[in-house]
């Protein structure tokens with residue numbers, strides 16, 4: 001796949017990018033297939049489990065049209081393995097210059113997490129204008145995003161953390177929100193339990 005910009009990726013993800021924890025490799029493909037059949041085109045697989053890198057690799061090999069982010073990118077030494085998976089972008093819970101520079105050197109779009117105006121300034125210094133607000137709900141939620149709009153009119157956010165079926169529409173209607181991230185569409189317990197029809201039902205409820 002030719003590389004897509006982060007803006008294109010997250011516009012495709014709208015309204016929600018599922019944030020996924022895959023504990024067992026055998027669950028990766030049925031999960032991806034279930035979500036793809038429901039019209040989900042962008043996913044984040046968190047690098048929090050032993051099989052996460054292999055899960056990304058399998059999904060990219062089997063469903064090359066799916067855009068897959070490697071989440072929980074927290075250390076520079078993860079980068080080589082991430083590149084090997086064919087991941088399309090990386091997501092971090094926070095922001096660190098080394099992580100940004102390394103991703104940029106590899107030409108890999110990065111969605112770093114920010115929580116404060118100072119974090120946002122660091123991102124701007126690295127020419128980034130699309131950021132993950134994390135943890136969104138606890139950082140101040142909708143009102144916090146509204147407050148950020150005046151000083152940072154050019155920044156778009158993907159709020160993540162505490163977003164669910166009841167509040168995601170309030171987030172996505174904000175002018176400075178490009179999409180949201182969240183685990184509610186496919187929580188880890190449903191994936192572990194191979195509850196594919198439950199996941200499909202939740203994904204099909206999403207209002208595009």
Ligand code: 3PG
Pocket residue numbers: 019046134160161162163181182183184
């Ligand atoms: C995460 O990194 O786990 C995401 O922030 C998901 O948060 P959520 O489980 O509150 O959606």
